Amino acid sequence: MSFISTWLVTAIATAIAIAVVPGITAVGGSYLGPIMCALMLALVNATVKPLAEVLSLPLSVLTLGLFHLVINALMLELAGKLSTGIFGSGISIASFGAAFAGAIIVSLASMVVSNIVG
Numbered sequence: 001m002s003f004i005s006t007w008l009v010t011a012i013a014t015a016i017a018i019a020v021v022p023g024i025t026a027v028g029g030s031y032l033g034p035i036m037c038a039l040m041l042a043l044v045n046a047t048v049k050p051l052a053e054v055l056s057l058p059l060s061v062l063t064l065g066l067f068h069l070v071i072n073a074l075m076l077e078l079a080g081k082l083s084t085g086i087f088g089s090g091i092s093i094a095s096f097g098a099a100f101a102g103a104i105i106v107s108l109a110s111m112v113v114s115n116i117v118g
Contacts, residue, residue: 003042006114007042009113010042011034011037013107014041015030016105016106016109017101017102017109018033022098023098023102024093024094025091025092026092028090033083033090033091036090037080037090037091039087040082040086041075041083043079044079048075048078049071052074052075053068053071056071069104070100072107073096073100073102074099076099076103076106077093079091
């Protein structure tokens with residue numbers, strides 16, 4: 001899958017998370033917010049997430065991999081803050097619980113949408 005199609009799939013998944021999770025809202029427009037957050041999420045997942053996963057390896061081993069859900073939530077929250085700070089549009093997350101639920105929804109929705117798109 002190319003970068004553009006992955007970006008659009010992640011934007012759709014982020015829009016689904018905004019619609020489903022009560023603590024996540026779009027900032028800067030209902031269309032532009034998820035698109036900019038998806039772009040920043042791709043950049044964060046490419047740069048920060050590998051370092052975070054290596055540093056949290058002992059916790060991931062102790063929790064049998066469940067700590068990766070916490071890392072995904074932190075990356076979603078970081079992407080939301082960076083996208084609203086840099087682009088002026090993105091997502092606003094009210095609490096860590098909303099980020100945790102949003103990360104799960106984004107992961108599941110992007111898996112389903114990417115299977116549909118092909």
